[in-house]
Amino acid sequence: MDQPYTLKDRGGETTVTDDVSRRTLLSKMVAAIGGLIAAGVGVPAIAYVVAPASKSGREDVWVPIGSTRQIELGTPTLFKAKIDRTTGWVTQTEETGVYVYTDNGRDYVALSNVCTHLGCRVRWVEDQQSFFCPCHNGVFSKTGKVLDGPPPKPLESFDVRVEGEQLEVHWDA
CATH class of the missing domain: 1.20.5 (Single alpha-helices involved in coiled-coils or other helix-helix interfaces)
Structure with a gap:
């Protein structure tokens, strides 16, 4: 030392x-x-x-739903979309329906097929030219507005974009 x-x-x-x-x-x-x-x-x-x-679980996603060739002018067409939702460590795949229609082949409207009253599935009734919810007789116009029944608000609408011939809807996941 x-x-x-x-x-x-x-x-x-x-x-x-x-x-x-x-x-x-x-x-x-x-x-x-x-x-x-x-x-x-x-x-x-x-x-x-x-x-x-x-993570908040909220993420903006464009979901491909189908081809523009599947849509008949003036008639809403039902597409099935698979959405992956991640919350924390859990990822769940949810399948939902989206109605898409166009009157001119350029401007598209996309609407949820879930009734705003109690979450039942609506369907397009061709001879009535409206969406009908069988749970409580809710009726919606082609643009999703409430025409009759207890639904408190219009059908949820989605932004639509076309990539080539592929339709995509904007989904807040």
Whole structure:
């Protein structure tokens, strides 16, 4: 071991020794390495646990539903869409129906097939030129407006875009 030496600074004298034993040095090195390993494993583990729980589950998605060739002018056509919803660690695939119609082949209207009253499925009735909900006799126009019955608001509508001949609806997942 070296001899202690004295440093002088403004606050007075300080005695410093180089008295570090091999055991003390090794224990501090092992503690430092252990801390680095714990941080290396702990930070990703915490991120894995916390990140999915912090997701809101809301995501804007364009969902392909079918071809424009399937639509007859002036008649709503039912398409089935599969939507993946992720909340935390759980991803669920939901199948829903979307009615799409156009009068001119350029401007498309997309409506949910879920009644706004109690969530029953509506269907297009050709001879009545309206959507009908069999649960409580709700009736909706071709544009989704309530014509009769207890539904409190129009059918939900979706933004539509056409990519080539592929129809896509904007879905707030």
